[in-house]
Structure formats: structure tokens, C-alpha cells
Amino acid sequence: MEKIHLRIKEKFGGAVLSSHDFRGDETAVIRKDSLLEIARFLKEDPDLDFNVLMDLSAVDYLQFGETRPRFEMVYHLYSLRKNHRVRIKVPLEDGEPGVASLAAIWPAADWYEREVWDMFGIRFSGHSNLKRILLYEEFVGHPLRKDYPVNKRQPLIGPKN
Amino acid sequence: MSEDFNSNPTAGFFTSKIQEMVGWARKYSIFQYPFVTACCGMEYMATACSHYDVDRFGAGLPRFSPRQSDVLFVVGTISHKIAPVLKQIYDQMTEPKWVVAFGVCTCTGGFYDNYATVMGIDTIIPVDVYIPGCPPRPENVLDGLMKLQEKIQKQKQLI
Amino acid sequence: MLNMGPAHPAMHGIIRIVLELDGENIVKSDVEIGYLHRAFEKMSEQSGYLQVIPYTDRLNYVSPIINNVGYCMAVEKLFGITVPERCQYIRVIMSELSRVTDHLTCIGASAMELGAFTAFLYMIKAREYLYELMEEVTGARLTVSYVRVGGIKGDLPAGFEEKTRNALRETRKVLKECDQLLTRNRIFVDRMKDIGVITKEEALAYGITGPFLRSTGVDYDVRRATPYLVYDRLNFEIPVGTRGDNLDRYLCRMEEMEQSMRIVEQALKQIPQGPLQVDMEGKVIPAAEAVDEAKMGQTEKLATTRVAPDPTLEGAHKDQYPSIEAKEKRAVLPAKEDTYGNIEGLMNHFKMIMMGGGFGMGGHGIRPPKGEVYFPVEGGNGELGFYIVSDGTDRPYRVRVRPPCFPIMAALPICIEGGTLADVVPTFGSVNMIGGELDR
Numbered sequence: 001m002e003k004i005h006l007r008i009k010e011k012f013g014g015a016v017l018s019s020h021d022f023r024g025d026e027t028a029v030i031r032k033d034s035l036l037e038i039a040r041f042l043k044e045d046p047d048l049d050f051n052v053l054m055d056l057s058a059v060d061y062l063q064f065g066e067t068r069p070r071f072e073m074v075y076h077l078y079s080l081r082k083n084h085r086v087r088i089k090v091p092l093e094d095g096e097p098g099v100a101s102l103a104a105i106w107p108a109a110d111w112y113e114r115e116v117w118d119m120f121g122i123r124f125s126g127h128s129n130l131k132r133i134l135l136y137e138e139f140v141g142h143p144l145r146k147d148y149p150v151n152k153r154q155p156l157i158g159p160k161n
Numbered sequence: 162m163s164e165d166f167n168s169n170p171t172a173g174f175f176t177s178k179i180q181e182m183v184g185w186a187r188k189y190s191i192f193q194y195p196f197v198t199a200c201c202g203m204e205y206m207a208t209a210c211s212h213y214d215v216d217r218f219g220a221g222l223p224r225f226s227p228r229q230s231d232v233l234f235v236v237g238t239i240s241h242k243i244a245p246v247l248k249q250i251y252d253q254m255t256e257p258k259w260v261v262a263f264g265v266c267t268c269t270g271g272f273y274d275n276y277a278t279v280m281g282i283d284t285i286i287p288v289d290v291y292i293p294g295c296p297p298r299p300e301n302v303l304d305g306l307m308k309l310q311e312k313i314q315k316q317k318q319l320i
Numbered sequence: 321m322l323n324m325g326p327a328h329p330a331m332h333g334i335i336r337i338v339l340e341l342d343g344e345n346i347v348k349s350d351v352e353i354g355y356l357h358r359a360f361e362k363m364s365e366q367s368g369y370l371q372v373i374p375y376t377d378r379l380n381y382v383s384p385i386i387n388n389v390g391y392c393m394a395v396e397k398l399f400g401i402t403v404p405e406r407c408q409y410i411r412v413i414m415s416e417l418s419r420v421t422d423h424l425t426c427i428g429a430s431a432m433e434l435g436a437f438t439a440f441l442y443m444i445k446a447r448e449y450l451y452e453l454m455e456e457v458t459g460a461r462l463t464v465s466y467v468r469v470g471g472i473k474g475d476l477p478a479g480f481e482e483k484t485r486n487a488l489r490e491t492r493k494v495l496k497e498c499d500q501l502l503t504r505n506r507i508f509v510d511r512m513k514d515i516g517v518i519t520k521e522e523a524l525a526y527g528i529t530g531p532f533l534r535s536t537g538v539d540y541d542v543r544r545a546t547p548y549l550v551y552d553r554l555n556f557e558i559p560v561g562t563r564g565d566n567l568d569r570y571l572c573r574m575e576e577m578e579q580s581m582r583i584v585e586q587a588l589k590q591i592p593q594g595p596l597q598v599d600m601e602g603k604v605i606p607a608a609e610a611v612d613e614a615k616m617g618q619t620e621k622l623a624t625t626r627v628a629p630d631p632t633l634e635g636a637h638k639d640q641y642p643s644i645e646a647k648e649k650r651a652v653l654p655a656k657e658d659t660y661g662n663i664e665g666l667m668n669h670f671k672m673i674m675m676g677g678g679f680g681m682g683g684h685g686i687r688p689p690k691g692e693v694y695f696p697v698e699g700g701n702g703e704l705g706f707y708i709v710s711d712g713t714d715r716p717y718r719v720r721v722r723p724p725c726f727p728i729m730a731a732l733p734i735c736i737e738g739g740t741l742a743d744v745v746p747t748f749g750s751v752n753m754i755g756g757e758l759d760r
Contacts, residue, residue, distance in 0.1 A: 022691050022693070025692075051524055054722060055707065055722040064711055074707065083545050083546075107525045111729075111730040112726075134353070134760075143277075148276070149276075150276065150363070150366055151274060155279070156241055157285060198755060199755060200378050202333070207447075211441055211444070211445050212444075212445065225328075237356075238358055243326055243334060246326050272375075273363065275358070276359060277359045278358060278359070
């Protein structure tokens, strides 16, 4: 069977910005508008059959040293029957309306997307309950962004040591 | 009042003996409230169980309600999200009460110098004994417990 | 509405479950986590690659070596290095011992919450034997930091095999006793059977892995699906349940412990021999003297003498290095005899330890090539994955941990809704929520 990332490129053409196979991890970088469509294809196509969403996260490329969109969503998918994995990346600019929520396709995405909202401040359209999960509601800011200083404490009680 | 004690040495002898007795009774019947959050909890469990038995010190019965316990063992990292809960539990305990900071995360924050961790619980509640270690060995915990017992014995008991 | 608040008697860590009750039955529930958020991912962006290893210990703190192995293998994948065979076997042995401690703690604590205090004491006793073993090898009981990028800290001590066999024999006795106490106990079975049921489809839809998924009937195990280290040479079974309830999870974990011990015994038989004995011919001088002589410049003698290692460096003698560390100058610290004995070793050590640019000394740190990798290992609760993005400098750009119990907690409302309040306790106990991993 040909490589997964080449298959996605072949089917979706312009929506796939790039793809690679670094150290054996198949990766495809896609445009954010076609995320839902490609996600549905990956789940329902009988040859690919990605029924498990393993991980959903984001990376902030502010200090990476290259000019590129600031954020990138990273989705790791796994197929139980076929035993193969793929990584889908979606570049995003800061301040955009955000990206579509995948909670309708894989319910696992629900809490992962809440965590990304909490840590990075990326909004997900179509998510029913987008509130903070690891930090408290009184916290201002999104800590995993590169411009949030690591020591900046916002205590609920006690001194700001 | 002090003139009475000075003029009547037997009364002074009795009160100090009573103080000692109450201190002895209190130190050997410690009811702990284990506020366990993180990895130190594993060493807390190990200290409480058969190998490094803590029951022989009279401290073997954890009470799971703050109103029924007298020593608050704060075990494991305290984050800013749970700090108000810790303060509430400390306030709910009745006098006399003592606090043991178990593990270096509770003493000073450990190596988690970031936006989410309280750098030492003594910024929120008063602490009596600090047990450092990451996690502390059970022998260290028993040593800390013995220091707490000494402190309880020497303390002025209000009866 | 009832709030099972953050500090509650179930000794599993802090979590808040808000329940909406109708009498004793649960109508709706909401799980709130994050009370142990310690910013692992942010701290790892501030530290060098090797300095992240103590932070990874404290993720799943009941099975610390599995986290270490996962992280180091992800960095090794970035570099593209493989470790020597003996080192792989040692990593497997220590991981499986960690897995046994994980399941012992989980079952012990959940049995205690149902009132079976004796089972808890027996299991913690068994766990102590394993902690003593780990202390012999690594130097610490709980937070070990044993694995390094490109190898491990030190070789196994002499007499390890004998001690392991003793420890495993004692653990098997304890497991047999607890099995007799719990598995056919009417009260235990009534409280665990058909409680907290989750179906196969729901579990897969939520991305659940590990014993939770295997109890529903899907035999997915990372050690079989994408074998790493030497798992493809070892013979073990994967216990699979049928009903997806608490009792099946308990039985899965008990059986997995037996399989882990089987793996350890096979690995001990198959492991390639280390150096037969550390070569102590010639003159033997204590390590401190060797360092002093090297500082004074008398390094010619050190080429012929043998150095007695200090207790903290036991197992990391130069002769043992080929079997425990990969031959990779960019990632592995040289043996202490080299560091103090010749200038190449010293420069290698210097370049790797001094962080880039600090004090203008031109140090290096470990610098993997630019890129990103994802490496899954089988943790105690399921698939523990590390996603590392490197930008070519000596600090990781992003370290992401895929926590195995995060999706399980997301699916917890499904398991407890429709049940009674008393069923929350055994269900929550069988989830094996580890706060360090869930909130990172």
C-alpha cells in the first residue's frame, strides 16, 4: 500500500500544503478550511480507517526562527485494524476565529480541545463547552504561549511570591 | 497569678506535671488528616504500612474529616488552584492543631518554579515541621514525626 | 447536587466530581481536573534535554521508569541512535518491574476503599520488595531518573538476578493471597461486577487505551502493535476482558502483573552478558585520588591503573560503558575515567554539560537535529506518547505528553451515570487516575 501522506496529497491536492516522512512518522500539513473534510475522509475510508484520535495538541512557533503562521495544531491518529498512524498538522495565525472542532467525529477531541484553549488560546468553532480545564477561571492569559513568562504567578490566595 | 505560683511551689510542680502528662498523651495519639496530592503520597503510603510502620508511634489512624483530626499532613505539590481548599481545610480543624509540610514541594515549591505552584505552603498556613526530600525516605518521615512529637511535648498545653 | 470535592478520602489524588443526584441515583455528572497542574510542558522548554528527565519521573509517579524510557526513546528517535542490546534488556526489565508496582498500588488502593484493608497492606508489602530492588539498581526508590538519552545510568549490580528471583517469588505469594481474599469474595464481586460498564465502541471513540480498553475486549497493546526495545523477542500474553466492567479491569490488571513477571524472567535468561567482572588488574586507586592526580597533570599513569568507582557511580565503570551506552558522542556523557584522564573526554563532557552561550564559554548541550517525533510506549494506564519538537538548540522547543488517563477521565461520566453514589468509589478506583499524569 502506498504511503498514507502521499495518498492524502493525491486525493485532496491543493488542500495539502506539504507532507513528509521524518524518521518514519507520516505527516501531512493541510489547510485549515479542509480540516473537517479530510478528517471525515480519514475516518471513513476503508483503507485508512483511522478510528482512534490519539492526541490533539498545538505548538507555538513564535520563537522558532522562521517566518510562518504562529500556531500549528497537531493531530495524531491511529487505526486499530490497519495498525498505522498519521500526523495531521494545521497552521493557524494568531487572532483568527480558530479552527473547526473535531468533537463530532471523535468524541475524544472534546477535552483535548479544552486543554488547547486553556494553554494556547485557540478557539474551536462548534465546541459545546469551551472553558478552562487545567487552570482556574480567574487566570488571565494562556501560559504555554511563548510570550507568557514562566514565573508569572496569579495566586488566588496568598502572596505573589 | 505568677506571684501565687512563686509563693506556692507545690502548685507550680503540679501544673508542670500536668502539662507534661497532657503533652505525653497528645503526642502519642496523633490523628492525621492526610492531604495527599502527588508523588509524596506513595512514600506516605509506604510509611503508613507494614515495613516502616507509623502505628507504633501512635499515629496510625488517619481521620478523613478535618474536624476530627489534629495534624494536617500536606503531602505533595500544592498548586494555586487547590490552595484555597487547603486554607479552608486548615480553618476547619479545631485547636490544638499542627501542620507538617511533607516533601520539598510543600516546603519551598521544589523545582517547580512556575506559574502554577505555590512556593511553599508557609505562605498560606503556619507550618510546624518541614520534612524535605523528593520524596523523603520513610526514615526521614519518621524522624520528622518524632520531631513533631517533641514539639508537642514541649508546647504549653492549654487545657 | 453533591460535590465530591478535591480533597476526599479516596487516596487517589485530587479531582472534583460534581454529581446531580436523584435520591441515590446519579443523573448527571461533571468531572473537574487540573488541581495538580505543575506545568511540565512549560518547564521542559526552559531546561536542557537531560534536565527534563527528573520532570518526567514525576508524571506517572507509580511507574516512573516507563516515563523515563518513553522520553529518552523519543529523543533517541530524533537523533536516530539505537542503544546496545544489554541496555535494551535492562530497560525492559526495569519497565516491567515498574508496571508491577503500578498495578499493585492501583489494586491495593481500590481494595482499601471497598474496605479490604488487609489486601492493601499485603500489596504494599510486595511493593516494598520491588522498591528495594530498584534502589539497588538505580539508587532511589520512587523518582529514579535512571534512563539517559543513549543509554542508562549504570549497569545492573552483582547478584541482581538472584535478588530479583527472590522478590518475584515473594510477590507471587502475595498475589496468590490477595487473589484468594478478593477474586471470589462475594462482597467484592457484588460491588465490582457490572458496575462502571463501558462498551468497546465508546472506549475507542474516546481514545482510551490500556487495561481500561482491554477489559472491553479490544486487545491493543503498544508492546505488540509497535514493538520497541526487545519486546518482539519476548513471549507474553495480553489479557483481554469481555464485559468492560470494574471486575474485568481488576482481573486484567492481576493477570498483567503475572505476565510482567514472566517477561522479567525471560529477559533475565536472554540478556547478553555484561563484562564478566570489572577489570581490576594493575594498580587500583580510589577515584578521588585519580581525580586529584589528573588535576595536577599526571595523566600518563591513569592509562594503566584501574580506578575503583565511587558508590554513586557504581555500574558506570568504563569497561561497562559499551554495554550500557550507545557510542554516540553527541548525546552520551563519557565515562569518568575519560573525563579526568584525557583531553578528548574532558572536552566532550564540557561541550555537553555547559548550556549554549552561558558565560560565553561556548558550550553545547545535547543538540538533536531539527524535526519532530512521536514515540508511544505502553504505560501502566495505556499508551503514553511523547511528541517532541526540536529546533536544533540545546533545549526542546516543545515536549507534549499524551497522558493515558486523560481520555479515561473524559469518559468517566459515561461509566457512573445511571449508577448509584456508592458505585462511584470502585469505578474511580479502577480508573487508576494518577494526578501527575492527568494534569501534568
